[in-house]
Amino acid sequence: MFNKKMEKSIIRLQDVWxxxxxxxxxxxxxxxxxxxxxxxxxxxxxxxxxxxKSTLLNMVGCLDFxxxxxxFLSGQDTSLFSESQLAQTRGKKIGFIFQQFNxxxxxxxxxxxxxxxxxxxxxxxxxKARARYLLDLVGLGDRFNHLPSELSGGQRxxxxxxxxxxxxxxxxxxxxxxxxxxxxxxxxxxxILVQFHKQEKGTIxxxxxxxxxxxxxxNIFHIIDGQIIQNRKQTEDILWK
Numbered sequence: 001m002f003n004k005k006m007e008k009s010i011i012r013l014q015d016v017w018x019x020x021x022x023x024x025x026x027x028x029x030x031x032x033x034x035x036x037x038x039x040x041x042x043x044x045x046x047x048x049x050x051x052x053k054s055t056l057l058n059m060v061g062c063l064d065f066x067x068x069x070x071x072f073l074s075g076q077d078t079s080l081f082s083e084s085q086l087a088q089t090r091g092k093k094i095g096f097i098f099q100q101f102n103x104x105x106x107x108x109x110x111x112x113x114x115x116x117x118x119x120x121x122x123x124x125x126x127x128k129a130r131a132r133y134l135l136d137l138v139g140l141g142d143r144f145n146h147l148p149s150e151l152s153g154g155q156r157x158x159x160x161x162x163x164x165x166x167x168x169x170x171x172x173x174x175x176x177x178x179x180x181x182x183x184x185x186x187x188x189x190x191x192i193l194v195q196f197h198k199q200e201k202g203t204i205x206x207x208x209x210x211x212x213x214x215x216x217x218x219n220i221f222h223i224i225d226g227q228i229i230q231n232r233k234q235t236e237d238i239l240w241k
Contacts, residue, residue, distance in 0.1 A: 011037040016069035029055040031226040044214035052226035095164030097174035103148040110144040116166040134162035154185035
């Protein structure tokens, strides 16, 4: 059997803290987290509101820096990256799925999915082909030219998922991807993420407060008060408020 310890992690957090200054008071949102995530895995970071999970996600996604400690992405210390390197890393290596969809309202579904590829200099015909393929994959092959306002919430999140995979990223980060959806639509979104994980072979990290959503993943990291308290797949005996 392949030994995970011999495999290079795609994400490694080394004693990571994030402390916010609130007047004269320091408020730690993330406290001394050590964490490793390996390539090709599907994991969830699960915790109640205010637990620090979104703060942690922003640092993993190179959107924010730790107050102390180090974050390594594919073995590289992200604190040493220049602004241009960070932007390049976010654009090429990381895909983002947000709770609020964050689609451009004046662009069609096809155009929204093409945007990340434009910034990477992908030729137009290649952009269109990739966007059509991804929208077909999420079941929106007949909605290429629809604006976000002409789509349901679940359909808009499908467009956002397709966009996240546009540049074939090594890592896709989803922040409460079903938070604005009903349970039926949320289940469909998670089924699509599982399908993408199998087909695209990338690493997926989902942040959620919902144990049903977390249970779609291969591994669950529980976070409370800014600390990882458990790493386990079973969630039945943990009650979240």
